[in-house]
């Protein structure tokens with residue numbers, strides 16, 4: 008355990024580096040161990056400091072600006088693998104480890120945690136948990152929520168606590184993992200997490216189908232989803248993103264499959280055939296181009312650095328409504344401007360829209376016109392609101408916040424509760 | 425008494441005369457679930473037909489300060505639906521409709537009293553399934569599955585109930601009726617559906633749910649591999665997992681269990697076999713036979729004496745029926761059994777099974793094993809005669825031994841049956857006071873008066889209220905600086 012004074016810095020340039028959505032923190036600390044985190048948070052509790060946890064800094068522009076930040080706790084030194092049981096396909100890692108580092112580590116064992124965030128070499132596991140980060144393979148494997156089997160946190164008074172375990176099936180106690188997942192740093196600082204893993208499949212390949220109209224592309228997606236094919240991704244791409252992966256077309260559908268060779272071959276044959284029925288042309292990617300293509304698509308939702316006037320919205324709807332939503336986004340582009348870029352994990356009804364060059368007022372209008380938005384990222388600090396109201400249960404959410412952070416010192420003002 | 429009579433009248437005004445059960449004999453049916461260790465009859469049972477009726481019932485109950493316990497089919501094995509402090513049992517029997525099947529969005533809207541098996545049968549007409557398939561699926565309800573986050577053989581590949589719940593309509597302990605979401609995969613705010621799933625009826629009563637439908641696989645293969653003993657089969661399981669072959673299901677039965685199911689299902693399995701593995705793989709047709717060959721080879725490498733493919737759907741159904749009804753078949757061997765649910769890391773299966781063997785010997789009780797081997801989720805069935813007090817004591821002692829060993833091996837105390845009353849006093853073997861206090865904090869956010877299913881999950885000697893209070897005091901103390909840094913609970 009380190010001495011607190013060694014951990015905390017008030018150096019101006021250091022503080023500026025960790026500016027949280029426009030707010031420069033009073034001090035920054037880089038704990039080396041989870042015990043350090045406890046000591047720091049306990050100290051912060053005594054001082055009444057408002058605290059923001061900082062992983063790779065890749066998601067700090069999501070939500071509202073904090074009302075104040077007395078301390079930023081940087082988790083990147085907590086980057087160790089705590090326990091890996093290759094033959095059990097389970098791992099426990101510290102929260103500051105980046106997804107990229109974890110991916111590299113696991114690849115040596117032929118294993119993977121199948122979530123592909125934007126900017127994997129900066130995005131930390133803790134940050135991904137806190138912000139419910141997703142990636143293209145969510146269509147098949149889900150997100151960390153679906154793979155997390157245990158968690159370690161430091162609560163608002165510095166108290167460490169854990170839940171779950173290192174087994175793949177567990178109902179011993181409540182599912183605290185689900186509580187912290189997507190809680191945007193408002194309940195506790197996540198210091199470690201345990202996951203179930205899967206082996207890296209022997210073969211992977213990609214089909215990109217292009218269409219003249221978005222409704223053709225979506226009809227194709229519906230067709231594939233109703234078939235018994237099991238692609239691991241299913242992304243609707245607009246012309247800009249298509250171009251970025253080196254394909255020309257108005258609308259694209261990107262589908263990856265991973266598994267044994269024979270099953271890959273089946274998908275690489277049948278997926279293009281089905282595309283043809285809907286008027287699509289297809290390109291196949293293997294090996295390096297497959298990997299590059301998917302990193303490009305994953306990076307399309309990056310929100311680490313946004314230009315002035317740039318707004319990114321993550322939305323969620325029912326798969327059947329993606330069509331209407333895509334049309335609406337197109338129409339909004341006409342009426343409000345912003346040159347919208349769209350990509351969607353269409354088979355599960357989640358997607359992103361990025362608009363640029365907008366003043367705060369127009370950003371407000373975009374946000375209001377998309378009640379499906381589950382979060383918004385922008386560096387504008389004066390929007391009317393940064394969250395839509397939850398579908399239900401706001402009162403109980405407020406009571407949860409009261410129980411876990413009664414003084415609202417963790418990420419104050421940033422989340423919906 | 426008069427208060428009760430008034431409550432009955434008010435409840436009948438909501439659910440109709442026959443919607444309230446208050447006869448002493450009829451109430452006895454509700455004194456326990458499948459775990460008959462702790463019995464307690466409710467004061468009343470209410471059978472609402474809708475979400476709004478359930479909400480109205482809860483409002484009356486909480487106004488009267490009476491505990492409320494939700495009940496599905498009562499197949500739970502941890503005493504979850506047992507009203508240990510009395511009060512009102514809300515049984516979901518009359519909320520048994522599949523309200524909507526939405527293939528376009530791969531979701532179904534169900535009431536909580538729908539039977540798991542009936543839902544899957546219904547969805548099969550559309551080419552879909554609700555994947556969690558507890559062995560009790562012919563009787564258990566979706567509400568019970570959700571409250572317990574139930575598993576089943578196919579959870580190895582497809583995940584537990586929690587991975588198949590999209591949104592819940594719930595009556596909260598203050599009578600408020602909420603939807604946690606609209607069925608899309610992301611919502612704004614905390615993941616209420618996520619934390620409610622597995623909360624054992626302590627956070628709310630589920631009155632409707634959007635659940636995920638999964639497209640049935642194009643093809644599957646089922647094999648039954650017989651082994652001379654338990655270690656060879658459990659090594660096989662570990663190897664299949666470690667090699668990453670990802671079967672859809674990987675179930676194991678030992679000698680005693682084989683004997684029981686043989687008798688009932690005429691499988692003609694050699695009773696010389698020490699254990700059997702049931703392995704299912706699924707996916708598109710292409711590649712499945714290669715996978716099957718790999719699996720079969722691993723079985724042979726570990727000394728399988730016979731590897732039998734179940735080729736026709738009829739054969740496959742027969743093998744599966746034997747597995748899923750194995751517990752029932754135990755009735756042929758013993759008047760009663762205690763089914764212990766525990767999990768270890770999968771590589772620890774050989775050690776824990778050896779330990780179970782030792783416990784059987786030391787406690788002089790036969791123990792059969794039928795379980796979800798691929799997940800490391802054991803179900804030792806301790807066979808005994810309930811009428812014999814000494815045997816009952818030994819059965820409880822044997823269960824404690826097995827649970828302690830599971831934890832020692834890095835496992836936990838329940839994989840799928842829940843904590844309920846049965847396991848509540850094991851929780852502090854696994855968790856620190858602080859860990860439990862955080863759970864208590866979450867519970868209190870939903871139910872500050874602890875009226876929903878009181879007395880469950882938290883240790884009897886350190887209940888939810890006490891834990892939550894400890895935690896709030898610690899938080900408050902640290903923030904005003906009364907406790908020196910580093911002193912926690």
Ligand SMILES: Cc1cc2nc3c(=O)[nH]c(=O)nc-3n(C[C@H](O)[C@H](O)[C@H](O)COP(=O)(O)OP(=O)(O)OC[C@H]3O[C@@H](n4cnc5c(N)ncnc54)[C@H](O)[C@@H]3O)c2cc1C
Nearest residue numbers: 496497498499500504559565567568569571574575625630
């Ligand atoms: C032979 C046998 C085999 C089994 N096999 C398995 C298995 O393979 N996997 C597995 O996971 N379990 C298994 N179980 C355990 C049990 O069947 C499951 O836990 C099942 O989900 C319970 O459903 P139920 O409808 O019987 O619920 P109940 O026993 O009635 O209730 C269980 C819990 O759910 C709560 N509850 C019920 N309905 C609601 C609601 N609407 N809202 C909120 N809370 C509610 C109750 O309060 C209680 O805490 C088995 C049991 C038996 C007897």
